[in-house]
Amino acid sequence: IAINTAQGDLSFGDLLRQYNDSRTFFSHVITAISTQLLDWNLKAEMYFNMLLAGMTLIVLIGLYHCVDPQFTWVMILPFSWLVFSLMPHVNWLWAIQSVYFFSNLFFVLMLSTIVSFNPGMRPLLLAGIFALCATFSFANGLLTWLVLLVAIWLFGYRQWRYYLFWVLMMGASLAVYFNGYLFRPGNITATTFNPVSILGWVIVFVGSPLTNRAMIAETRVVVAFILGILGVCVVCINLLYLKRVGRGWDELASWGLLALFVVLSGAVAGVNRMSVFGIDGAIASRYLTLNTLFWVAVVALIALTLRTVWHRSDNPAPLLKYANLVVLVVLASVFFYSTLESLNPALPIPPEARACAEAYPQTQDTSCLVRLHPAFNPNRRAYETSFEIIKNRLDEVVAYRLALYADSDD
Incomplete structure (x- = not known):
């Protein structure tokens, strides 16, 4: 949704697209708005x-x-x-x-x-x-x-x-x-x-x-x-x-x-x-x-x-x-x-994994991204989308400077 919005070819069908077993239309709308106005600012979506x-x-x-x-x-x-x-x-x-x-x-x-x-x-x-x-x-x-x-x-x-x-x-x-x-x-x-x-x-x-x-x-x-x-x-x-x-x-x-x-x-x-x-x-x-x-x-x-x-x-x-x-x-x-x-929960994303993700545009290293999500493991077949497609999507996020890479100079 974010990439299609950044490319300017988001359709109503994209918003209705199935996500796992659900039709998450309204969450897709929020992602599209966040991308259009705030370069897909995930903190804004959290608030x-x-x-x-x-x-x-x-x-x-x-x-x-x-x-x-x-x-x-x-x-x-x-x-x-x-x-x-x-x-x-x-x-x-x-x-x-x-x-x-x-x-x-x-x-x-x-x-x-x-x-x-x-x-x-x-x-x-x-x-x-x-x-x-x-x-x-x-x-x-x-x-x-x-x-x-x-x-x-x-x-x-x-x-x-x-x-x-x-x-x-x-x-x-x-x-x-x-x-x-x-x-x-x-x-x-x-x-x-x-x-x-x-x-x-x-x-x-x-x-x-x-x-x-x-x-x-x-x-x-x-x-x-x-x-x-x-x-x-x-x-x-x-x-x-x-x-x-x-x-x-x-x-x-x-x-x-x-x-x-x-x-x-x-x-x-x-x-x-x-x-x-x-x-x-x-x-x-x-x-x-x-x-x-x-x-x-x-x-x-x-x-x-x-x-x-x-x-x-x-x-x-x-x-x-x-x-x-x-x-x-x-x-x-x-x-x-x-x-x-619950006042001191473990961080869902370890600091080293975040550092790895921030450095990805320069390193192109995906091996450490497994700690962000198991879908980045090329040997895991539990996900319908192939590892190559996931990596290409990440490259597009970097190219359009979305989310974590919104303020990137590279």
Whole structure:
């Protein structure tokens, strides 16, 4: 995208080009703009990711305000801690990880649209536009259509024309998405459809945002599994209690659907990745921007339950009240401990590897670039693009003075 932009021959088809299993249209747009205006300044793209996270935070706070406006100011802090968590450090540093930030933002905008307006064709159209944007942000955005279907039912869309319109919007979106799509079945094996294996992956996936990256992988998987079970139980129990005491779906559905989106995303990732990475793949840091949304839902539901219990004179469900308080303290303690361990992360790119990359225009030495990315290893065949093509692309980046070479005099 950056090279085509620099050459002046970027097309709309390039922006829609498949990236792994996704159509990352919006990330491609940002790359094109960054290249045109800033010589592909990756730091600027990194800061843009922070802007996307901030916008997501504002929408989440707005969703809570719709339910409990008097307590919204209290929720700003825990929501901020989660959305701007340090655990997904790679996503904050790598510009291409904007795919997760775009997907999150468009999903919560879709939810906010359904929550904020009475049932009608215009809100449904707007929600469909956000679902379309999520679809072309990252592959898990496809799940937004399924969640939207559940959402419109819960929020009172009962006429058949709404569901016909949903089918038409989703059908058009999928037709464009899968036009010329390259299916890559190599990651999917019979074992990945084992329900027990997928369930285990999803639970670890859900629990991973609170785990400590300094742990060895085996220990971290166990801790994530325990936290995942705890989180799922908290969501289900609090949803059932709040519905039982008279809270409507208009107050609860946002958080249940937010949790559902993460769970479904974890299931899809498990089917596609388990055969390659095993259960350890569920704790990958690149997923943490997405699955942190589950814990936003957990915190919101705990707050709503505690507020409901405390405002009732008959003091119902005292056990549930104290259980939620204990869970909240435990989760906060685990989160802050893991955050402290994340304050001094290892550099994703060693200084010597950066020095090697900076010297590449003069040395033409690619052997040391393996430390930047394994695709620079000519003997590794796991990548569809050949080493020669990758090297030629790097030469073009140098020639057009993009990214690291923007200020180069050579």
